[in-house]
Amino acid sequence: MTGTCRFDFAPLEGITDYTYRTAHSRFFPGVDRYYTPFIAVNETCSMKKREQKDVAPEHNSGVVLVPQILTNSAGPFVWAAKEMAARGWHTVNLNLGCPSPTVFTHGKGAGFLADPDRLNAFFDEVFSHLPGGIGVSVKTRIGIRDTKEAAALIAVFRRYPISELIVHPRLREEFYKGEVHREVYRMFSEEYPGALTYNGDIGNAGDLDEIRTAFPGTERVMIGRGLIGNPALVRVLKGGKKADKKELRAFHDAVFEARLLALDGFGNTAGKMKEIWSYMGSLFISPEKQLKRIRKAQTELTYRAAVSELFGSCQLR
Ligand SMILES: Cc1cc2nc3c(=O)[nH]c(=O)nc-3n(C[C@H](O)[C@H](O)[C@H](O)COP(=O)(O)O)c2cc1C
Secondary structure, eight states: OOSOOEEEEOOOTTTOSHHHHHHHHHHSOOOSEEEOOOEEOOTTOOOOHHHHHHHOGGGSTTOOEEOEEEOSOHHHHHHHHHHHHHTTOOEEEEEEOOOOHHHHTTTOGGGGGGOHHHHHHHHHHHHHHSOTTOEEEEEEOSOSSOGGGHHHHHHHHHTSOOSEEEEOOSOGGGTTOSOOOHHHHHHHHHHOOSOEEEESOOOSHHHHHHHHHHSTTOOEEEESHHHHHOTTHHHHHTTOOOOOHHHHHHHHHHHHHHHHHHTTSHHHHHHHHHHHHHHHGGGBSSOHHHHHHHHHOOSHHHHHHHHHHHHHHOOBO
């Protein structure tokens, strides 16, 4: 497949914080944009300390960052967008995809898709109050429980100067599993006139080729789990070499050390590292025993030893 393609790193709550993003961009350059996991902004227009840290320019050097906002209220969204612009981030992303029950039942994330009229009113207000120079991109699912919902959503998105529409072609009810609805993405590609980005299940060059063959106009893709599982994926998709053990180890160690510092100790760090391993473990041949040791590690010492054992005794696929 020829032609240029932009590669963005999808946000994954609990994984792609600034420690991960900056290490990734250092060891595996080539990703065009990184998105923050969602920042929930409520009516009081405030951000948690952790979220402030995550978008601080000094924590994101070398990274093109798009902060993602989760809200269903225009005032707090505009407030957050201005906060981000003040930090040098001139595009903000609205999360219309989060399927988690705590978000969904409050009418946020994918929950906001239940009410296209309310979504219209939200965008009316946002675009009439947002200062010039701030772009609004949107990351959306295709509906909640029926693919027929997509048409009304496209009609909403078409009305506004959204800088980019990122579509994960699954329903809320499907969470992250099952086949994506290509036929619904096709509807978006035919009926949405603005910049469109495909997101979902790209894990290798074959997956990317399939999408770009099915949708020849595809110029932008966003990748999440595929990149966590294989941090060199974008390099490979661009025709470069696979990751070797030395660089994977260096990348892992950089994330781990930065997290130990940022998260105040091993307890908080361990869970996040173990989540990364639940994806990255598949890069190795027969890693089950070593991954189990990593999962069971209770101290920094035993964690480090388990990681060394994995790198020492398992070959890469
Ligand atoms: C653990 C986890 C956390 C996620 N957190 C976010 C998030 O904060 N914001 C968001 O827009 N999407 C989030 N997503 C969805 C991903 O960004 C992405 O849309 C989804 O995984 C599909 O793309 P992929 O198949 O390339 O991973 C999350 C997904 C997972 C599995």
